[in-house]
Amino acid sequence: MRICWANTENYDESDVVILGVPDESKSHSLRKGTSEAPHKIREISNIRDTYKRGNETSAGYPLGGINKKVYDYGNILRTEVNDVISKIVSKSKIPITIGGDHSISTEIIRSISKRYGPISLVYFDAHPDFISSSSGYYGSVLHDVLPDIDTKSSAQIGIRTPEQEEIDNIKKYNLSVITPLDILKNGITEIDRTILDKIGKNTYVSVDMDAIDPAYAPGVSVPVPLGLGNLEVLYLLKSIAKKGIVGLDIMEVCPNYDIKDRTSHLASRMIAEVISSLNET
Ligand SMILES: [Mn+2]
Numbered sequence: 001m002r003i004c005w006a007n008t009e010n011y012d013e014s015d016v017v018i019l020g021v022p023d024e025s026k027s028h029s030l031r032k033g034t035s036e037a038p039h040k041i042r043e044i045s046n047i048r049d050t051y052k053r054g055n056e057t058s059a060g061y062p063l064g065g066i067n068k069k070v071y072d073y074g075n076i077l078r079t080e081v082n083d084v085i086s087k088i089v090s091k092s093k094i095p096i097t098i099g100g101d102h103s104i105s106t107e108i109i110r111s112i113s114k115r116y117g118p119i120s121l122v123y124f125d126a127h128p129d130f131i132s133s134s135s136g137y138y139g140s141v142l143h144d145v146l147p148d149i150d151t152k153s154s155a156q157i158g159i160r161t162p163e164q165e166e167i168d169n170i171k172k173y174n175l176s177v178i179t180p181l182d183i184l185k186n187g188i189t190e191i192d193r194t195i196l197d198k199i200g201k202n203t204y205v206s207v208d209m210d211a212i213d214p215a216y217a218p219g220v221s222v223p224v225p226l227g228l229g230n231l232e233v234l235y236l237l238k239s240i241a242k243k244g245i246v247g248l249d250i251m252e253v254c255p256n257y258d259i260k261d262r263t264s265h266l267a268s269r270m271i272a273e274v275i276s277s278l279n280e281t
Pocket residue numbers: 102125127129138208252
């Protein structure tokens with residue numbers, strides 16, 4: 001099943017390529033099931049983000065519509081990530097990857113940096129994923145991609161439950177961190193300006209859905225209260241997309257723990273809104 005935002009069957013003419021990586025082998029979470037997310041998000045998009053009249057089906061687009069050509073590549077294995085992402089970015093197409101556990105982002109970012117050099121990383125997450133005493137899993141993404149990112153022009157957003165080791169690494173590498181309380185205090189427009197001023201030409205955005213408050217996104221593998229509002233995340237995502245991105249991922253949706261599929265539905269609409277904002281790039 002294709003995501004409802006796909007509007008071409010011709011890979012070569014596509015601007016945006018959606019792909020799923022249904023793999024959670026590098027997760028340590030007690031809550032299993034993120035490998036179900038690529039299927040569930042596509043399914044929900046076809047049920048709740050489309051309207052049917054007789055035999056006609058049409059998608060409920062974001063205001064502004066979608067002018068880019070969107071191709072759904074289907075699902076791939078973790079071991080295929082490097083080859084497939086390299087192929088997509090070699091033609092300057094924008095990959096939008098649905099996980100799976102967050103360590104899949106490590107492999108995507110490595111492939112993307114081979115094409116563009118060290119990238120600006122905007123990392124939405126409740127957790128810094130900056131463990132360095134262990135590697136190659138969903139808690140060590142930041143440390144694992146250090147050679148592939150430009151830390152000066154990168155930022156983490158939504159952080160609220162760092163371990164001491166991660167606090168030390170954030171300081172050591174001078175990584176910018178924006179907490180939910182920073183957004184409450186300074187307002188979304190000022191935070192937006194700060195992020196746009198910081199990021200460089202080649203920006204990759206990684207979204208762990210647990211960045212968002214569990215009230216909006218209960219279906220994640222490691223929920224943490226006191227998170228970002230759904231519209232705060234959306235505002236920043238659309239703004240960054242408008243400036244230009246080299247790729248996006250949406251990770252850690254865990255359908256088994258969701259409430260009436262609201263997290264999958266939110267993920268589907270976030271993908272549509274980001275693609276819509278690319279109209280201006
Ligand atoms: Mn994460």
